[in-house]
Amino acid sequence: MTVLTRRVPYTGAADQAELEHWRKIAAKAAHTLAADAPERDRRNEQPFAEAQLLREAGLLDLLVPAQFGGAGGHFETAFEAVRIIAAADGSIAQLLAYHYINQSGIAFYAPPEAQPFWWERSVAGGWLWGDSVNPVDPALQLVPEGDGFRLNGAKRFSTGSGVGEVIVVNAQVSSGPQAGQVLAFVLPRGREGLEIVDDWDYLGQRLSASNSLKYHNVRVEPQDILGPVTDEPVSTLLTPGIQLAFANFYLGIAEGALARGKSLILARPNSWFLSDVPTYSQDAVFQRTVGELKARTAAVAALAEKLGRKYDALLALAGEVTADQRAELAVQIAELKVVASETGVDVANRIFEATGSSSAASGVGLDLFWRNVRTHSLHDPVDYKKIEVGAYFLRGETQPLSLYT
The missing domain is CATH 2.40.110.10 (Butyryl-CoA Dehydrogenase, subunit A, domain 2)
Known part of the structure; x- marks a missing residue:
């Protein structure tokens, strides 16, 4: 059995080869999920088949250290996989995001000598962690x-x-x-x-x-x-990780709504009767709406990618992480949570302005993006995240440690 000496086993950062490899795997799974996402949502059955899809794709073991049979990937990669899945099915992205955080409890809570027991059993059993x-x-x-x-x-x-x-x-x-x-x-x-x-x-x-x-x-x-469950700085990074996971699947839902909206707009025949162009996609009114939503989503994506890398870098310090470093990153992730929540809800809502009344039909499924992001963005009040950011910026004050902060 491999023996660990570090408080957490995560080291290094994702390189381009790792990111590209898992992007392709996540995209393939997302393509499968997108084919019938609205129908599965309406059935509201326990997602055993969807969990098996993630398992067969290897996504459940992405973060398991290589010495224990996993892929040895990084959180930046894992969160990007969540984001890609969310563009197709927010529910299954949540399932995967929570799995990564729950499974990483091995690193955050278990002593180094006990961790091999858990990592190896998780891989051998193909465990999804609730x-x-x-x-x-x-x-x-x-x-x-x-x-x-x-x-x-x-x-x-x-x-x-x-x-x-x-x-x-x-x-x-x-x-x-x-x-x-x-x-x-x-x-x-x-x-x-x-x-x-x-x-x-x-x-x-x-x-x-x-x-x-x-x-x-x-x-x-x-x-x-x-x-x-302790207040050791590296262990308390679990909570910023949770919030970072949330932000990534809100971002993914926004990207999915934009992609679906684009396909609907391009398929719309003719144009509004007051317009001087032949199609809706050529109309500056609709181009402006979509352009604004796309630009805001791109800005959130840039911040999410930056913080994914920073999260990995801090984890790599293991027991040397300080409370101040933990606090700084937590507030930066709170900033992302604010803009990801509000952008995700706004994009999934306002995309209907550009896709027209026919896109509100049940069979289209465009509503799924809004219903998903609206539901989960209520997880914890975003106004308290704004206060967290403001108190830190103005006075250097941090919030009490919890599963929310």
Whole structure:
């Protein structure tokens, strides 16, 4: 077994060959998903087939270090794959984005000597990683029992839990020597007492398997535990990573809406009766609308790519990451979250202005982009991200560490 000596195993940065390789793989998967995305969305079934598509493409192991059987890729690459998938199907992009963050809990929470056990099992089992960590839900009860624990309670918005082989859970120990400590641990989807409530029926992101979970006296074994959730700077980079993942699939949805809108505009016959050009695509009114949306999306893309590289660079410092470095990057990612959220929603909404009333027909599926980005952009209030940016810029103040900041 390979032994790790670093707090996190990520090193270096993505080169052009890595990026191009995974762009092609993600684009192929996106092409498959795009063929029937609106129909699958309407059926609102658990996305087992879609998860298998990601697995067969090798995307689930992109971030697993090469010495443990993975591709040894970088977060810049992973987030770009999420962005490409989002242009076709925002739900499945969310599933993949959360998988990358949940799986990376191995690096952020587990001690170096325990990580090979987790990485190798994930690859061997073809695991998709779901989660059950929503911090605004009522707290779970994690009660010591023998050498392990018993878990009771419930969590909503547990993305990937309906189809993931494993589910990451965060819970605070209620009593005993570890009382007050928050532990991150991993449960198989079929663990006795774990009830998956198939209640995810929302406006958008309908295939993200974001069900509620109920825990009925679930046994948590010592070998299920990744480690404690701490304020170590490199470990707390998990949260900026979550926000960076969000921004990338909002960006991808905007790019997908633009691409679909372009095809619809080019297919529109004739032009508005007051226009002096023969087609809508030649009309300056519609060109201006699309041009504005395209330019704003391109600006978000440039910032996302820059921060993807910066995130990898900071992770490569491992235990040498400082709280100040962590804070600076978190605020920069908050800036991206603000513009990605607002641009994604605006693009997916205003593209209808250029595609016309016929594009609102259910069979066209253009509404899927807006429904998806509108739903997930409510995950945490973007106004608080603006405050985070403003407080740091004006006074150098940072927000308290959490799963949101």
